[in-house]
Amino acid sequence: MQKSDFYSHGKLLITGEYLVLDQAKALALPTKFGQHLNVKETDSQFSTWESYLSDGSLWYKFEFTINQICQTSYQPKNDFEERLSQIFKFIRSENSELFINEYNFKTHLEFPQNWGLGSSSTLINNLAKWSKINPYKLLENTFGGSGYDIAAAQSKTALFYTRNDFDPQVKTIQFPEFLKDHIYFIYLNQKQNSRDAIEHYRSISQAQKDKSLNEISQISEEVINVENLEHFEELMKQHEGILEKLLGQQKVQDKLFPDYKHGIVKSLGAWGGDFVLVTAKNKGQLSYFKNKAYHTILSYREMIL
Incomplete structure (x- = not known):
């Protein structure tokens, strides 16, 4: 059974807030704190999702089938399950072969959720890596936004970001x-x-x-x-x-x-x-x-x- 680990950095936007949505050139910095995603195929009839906070405590856990959560008839219990359903629906539309199997998903945040460093963008980028789809398309069809946080999630240094549909201009730079x-x-x-x-x-x-x-x-x-x-x-x-x-x-x-x-x-x-x-x-x-x-x-x- 395949097991995969993915990691994405958090972000801070130094210049260009709001206007980055309209193609202003923005300066963004990746943070030392990010989010891990572990995905493991399972022989079970069900998939599981476990999310852990930065202090190591379990924040959320639930069981589902990967195809059931993508059905229009699916009834999520809360906003988190609704958001995951939205994400998986788009992933299936881009790479349906993944959904032959069930999986165990585990996420681990390295920063407190309320810090605003990108718990959503790091999740999107990690799931895009796992599913081998364009992370900017996944973001646009789920949370929305400019996408600078996706660029930061993938970067190891400061960067300039200019929005351009699903193929933004990203230039790595040296911060003074x-x-x-x-x-x-x-x-x-x-x-x-x-x-x-x-x-x-x-x-x-x-x-x-x-x-x-x-x-x-x-x-x-x-x-x-x-x-x-x-x-x-x-x-x-x-x-x-x-x-x-x-x-x-x-x-x-x-x-x-x-x-x-x-x-x-x-x-x-x-x-x-x-x-x-x-x-x-x-x-x-x-x-x-x-x-x-x-x-x-x-x-x-x-x-x-």
Whole structure:
């Protein structure tokens, strides 16, 4: 019986949030934390699914038949089973030969689910590897989104990402080494629903977006050529200003950290939750955030591959 192991990296989007959906050039970073998928053929009449959290505890387990879960008559018990049914239906449409057998599936997350590092995208990429189908097509027909998280799942270094249907432009790049000592990622203690945020973005007129697309793409390219921390911070301020005007939302630094004077605070991905990027001259300056009860703080080198 065949047994296969797959792994995908989590992600953080440094530039291009929202506008990456409309082909802005975005800068993304793969994280050291990801998700494992183990698939094993079984002689049983049933398939099993087991999902384990980063602390090793079993989050979800259920039994099903691989063809039954793909039927239109299938009645999922909850959102998770409904999502798996949707994924397997598309996989079967692309590679039906897989569904001759039953399987035992096991997933293991390396990061807390609420961190927003890509529990969905790492799952999609792993299942696409297993089924040998295009991960961008699988994403589009299930969760949706720009696909930058799929590119990050497959990458071992920083990358530029430009959406292009199911064949995006992905270019690996070198993130400025000196910046890595001054960048930190702080969890805002709340999970943001990126699908809701994307729906809001889609309601904005194309005319409003067009100017911002070029500006954000230019900022993305400038970031990797900065020669000092101050230039990087200025670019991040410009980026936040463009998105603030476009989204009609207050910048996270103005909203939550207006008196932080040691650097900048920038939203990452969907505005309003998950992680923010923070700059500081030294780690001691981060006591500001700890005093505000933000205790999940990871340095660039701790978080990024």
